[in-house]
Amino acid sequence: LMEGGELLESIIEKKTFTEKEARNSTRCVLSALAYMHDKRVAHRDIKPENLLLSEHKDLNSIKLADFSFAKYVKKRNSCRTLCGTPGYLAPEMLERFPAYDVKCDVWSVGCLLFLLLGGY
DSSP states (O other): OOTTEEHHHHHHHHSSOOHHHHHHHHHHHHHHHHHHHHTTEEOOOOSGGGEEESSTTOTTOEEEOOOTTOEEOOSTTOBOOOOSOGGGOOHHHHHOSSOBOTTHHHHHHHHHHHHHHHOO
8 A cells, every 4th residue: 555665665766865855754754753652652673664655756655664573661661672673773772771662763763864864
């Protein structure tokens, strides 16, 4: 149903994005994460392969996918599992102590934004 495919395909095709395109796509991801984080759910695997476009080249319609690592976070810093994609992992996930919570997703969005603007 998401006819635009993965964001990764757009990154490979386009190489770099304008600041406006990067801002719009990041805003979609942050909006979805804000909803999840309000419900205390951490996605834990934010990466271009898990972001889908509803239409080809429409960066204003990005949706989150692949919730296989998602976890309900009962209390602050209660996650200790090492999971996700290495290039997008927050440092606190790698340390596993003192632990992490929903904020780990924000680091991954920063990595994503760097990829969109830098092209690598």
